[in-house]
Amino acid sequence: MKTIIEPFKIKSVEPIRFTTKEERKEILKNAGYNPFLIHADDVLIDLLTDSGTSAMSSEQWSGIMKGDESYAGAKSFYRFESAVKKITGDKFIIPTHQGRAAEKILFSVIGGKGKYFAANTFFDTTRANIEFTGAEAFDLLNEIGKHPEIRAPFKGDMDVDALESFIKKYGRENIPLVVLTVTNNSGGGQPVSMKNIREVSAICKKNNIPLFLDACRFAENAYFIKLREEGYQNKSVLEICQEMFSYADGSTMSAKKDALVNIGGWLSLNDEELAMKCRNLLIVTEGFVTYGGLAGRDLEAIAQGLEEVVDEHYLQYRIRSIEYLGEKLISNGIPIIEPPGGHAIYIDAKRFAPHIPVDQFPGQSVTCAIYEEGGIRACEIGSVMFGKYDKNGKLIPAMMELVRLAIPRRVYTQSHIDYVAEVIIEVFKNRDKLKGFEIVYEAPMLRHFTAKFREIN
Ligand code: F0G
Numbered sequence: 001m002k003t004i005i006e007p008f009k010i011k012s013v014e015p016i017r018f019t020t021k022e023e024r025k026e027i028l029k030n031a032g033y034n035p036f037l038i039h040a041d042d043v044l045i046d047l048l049t050d051s052g053t054s055a056m057s058s059e060q061w062s063g064i065m066k067g068d069e070s071y072a073g074a075k076s077f078y079r080f081e082s083a084v085k086k087i088t089g090d091k092f093i094i095p096t097h098q099g100r101a102a103e104k105i106l107f108s109v110i111g112g113k114g115k116y117f118a119a120n121t122f123f124d125t126t127r128a129n130i131e132f133t134g135a136e137a138f139d140l141l142n143e144i145g146k147h148p149e150i151r152a153p154f155k156g157d158m159d160v161d162a163l164e165s166f167i168k169k170y171g172r173e174n175i176p177l178v179v180l181t182v183t184n185n186s187g188g189g190q191p192v193s194m195k196n197i198r199e200v201s202a203i204c205k206k207n208n209i210p211l212f213l214d215a216c217r218f219a220e221n222a223y224f225i226k227l228r229e230e231g232y233q234n235k236s237v238l239e240i241c242q243e244m245f246s247y248a249d250g251s252t253m254s255a256k257k258d259a260l261v262n263i264g265g266w267l268s269l270n271d272e273e274l275a276m277k278c279r280n281l282l283i284v285t286e287g288f289v290t291y292g293g294l295a296g297r298d299l300e301a302i303a304q305g306l307e308e309v310v311d312e313h314y315l316q317y318r319i320r321s322i323e324y325l326g327e328k329l330i331s332n333g334i335p336i337i338e339p340p341g342g343h344a345i346y347i348d349a350k351r352f353a354p355h356i357p358v359d360q361f362p363g364q365s366v367t368c369a370i371y372e373e374g375g376i377r378a379c380e381i382g383s384v385m386f387g388k389y390d391k392n393g394k395l396i397p398a399m400m401e402l403v404r405l406a407i408p409r410r411v412y413t414q415s416h417i418d419y420v421a422e423v424i425i426e427v428f429k430n431r432d433k434l435k436g437f438e439i440v441y442e443a444p445m446l447r448h449f450t451a452k453f454r455e456i457n
C-alpha cells in the first residue's frame with residue numbers, strides 16, 4: 001500500500017479552540033506580535049516546538065499509574081536505567097528533569113575559562129551552558145549544511161577537517177569534549193551519518209577527547225541512516241541507535257523529544273570519576289541519583305517511550321508526515337530548508353519575503369502572518385532569536401532567517417497537516433503585503449521569548 005497511516009488509534013481527544021481572523025489580529029497586537037506571548041488556548045495548531053508536546057500512549061499512561069515514588073532506589077528508576085542502557089550502552093545513567101539540566105551539570109564540571117568545545121552545531125541551551133562557565137563553543141558544520149536550497153542526505157555532518165584544525169589550534173588538553181547533535185536542530189533537523197559519527201569518534205579517540213551525543217532526536221537520526229546510508233537498510237533502528245551510541249563516550253538527552261514524554265532527560269557516561277562528580281552536583285541541583293528532579297512515574301513513562309520510539313512503523317509515519325508537509329510547500333514554490341528534517345519544516349523567510357530587510361525581521365513577519373491567517377503558531381529562528389548588535393547598535397544578523405514549523409509527536413493527523421499547508425500557501429500568495437517589524441521592547445538575554453514588536457508601515 002502507498003498510504004502511510006498513523007500507526008495508532010485515538011483513545012482520548014483534546015478539543016482545539018477556533019478563533020476568527022479578526023480576533024487573531026487583536027490577539028497578535030496584544031501579544032506585541034510575539035507568538036511566545038499568545039495564550040495556547042488562542043492557538044489552533046501549535047507548531048512552536050516538538051519538545052514536551054508528544055501524545056503519550058496508553059502503555060505510558062498506565063506506566064504513570066505504576067510509577068514507584070520511593071525517594072531512593074525506586075523500581076521505576078531501574079526500569080528507566082535499563083531502558084537507557086539498552087540504547088546507549090553507557091555505564092552511568094543520571095536522570096535529570098530535562099535536557100538543559102543534564103547540560104548544566106556536565107558543563108559545570110568540565111567547562112570553565114580557557115576551555116573550548118566543538119559541535120556540528122550547538123543547540124542554544126547547550127551553547128549557553130558552555131558559555132555560562134566562561135568556556136567557548138564553536139560550530140563546525142560541514143559546508144553543505146549551510147545551504148538551505150541544496151538537497152543532501154546528511155546535512156547535519158560535522159566538518160572533520162575543521163575539527164582537526166580546531167584541535168591543533170586550541171590544543172587537545174583544553175578541549176574537554178566534542179558534541180554531535182543528532183539530529184541537528186539548529187541546522188534544520190538534518191541528520192548526521194554513521195560515517196561522520198565514526199570519523200569524528202576516531203579523531204576524538206586519537207586525541208584523547210571524549211565524544212558526546214546531544215541525543216534529543218536519536219531515533220529520527222537512526223531512521224534517516226536506515227533510509228539513506230548504504231549498509232543500514234537491513235539493520236533494525238534499535239541496532240542503528242546502539243551503533244551510533246557505541247562511538248560516543250556519553251550523551252545528554254531531552255526525553256521531551258524522542259522519549260515521547262512531556263518532561264525528563266538524562267546524562268549518560270562511561271567515565272566513573274566524571275560520573276561521580278556529576279552525581280554530586282545532581283544531588284545539589286536536581287535531586288537524589290535515582291530520580292534527578294523527576295517523579296517515579298515520569299521515569300516509567302520515559303522507559304516505555306524509549307521502547308515505542310524505535311518502532312519502525314512509528315518512525316516511518318513520523319518522518320513521512322514531515323516530508324509530506326515539505327512536499328506540499330515545495331510544490332507551491334515555498335522556499336524551505338531541503339530536504340525536510342526529522343522533526344520540523346524550516347521556511348526560508350529571506351526568500352519567502354525578500355522585500356523585507358533582515359533588520360526588519362522577515363521571519364517574525366512570516367510567523368505572525370501564519371498565525372493571523374490560520375491560527376497556527378510557529379517559531380522564528382533568525383535574527384530575533386540569534387541577532388546581536390555591534391558597538392554602534394547596528395544589527396549583526398543571524399546566519400539564516402527561518403520559521404520553524406515543529407511537529408509534535410503523535411498529536412496531529414494528516415488533515416491537520418493539510419490545513420497547515422493550505423494556510424501557508426495562502427500567506428505565500430499574498431507575501432508582497434507582508435510588512436517588516438521593529439522591536440519596541442527586548443530583554444538583555446534570550447530576547448525572543450519576551451520581546452515586543454511594532455509593524456512598520
Ligand atoms: N538539545 C537540543 C538539540 C534541543 O533541541 C533541545 C531543546 C535541548 C538540547 C534542550 O532540551 O528543552 O529539555 O532542556 N529543544 C527545544 C526546541 C526547546 O524547541 O527545539 P530541554
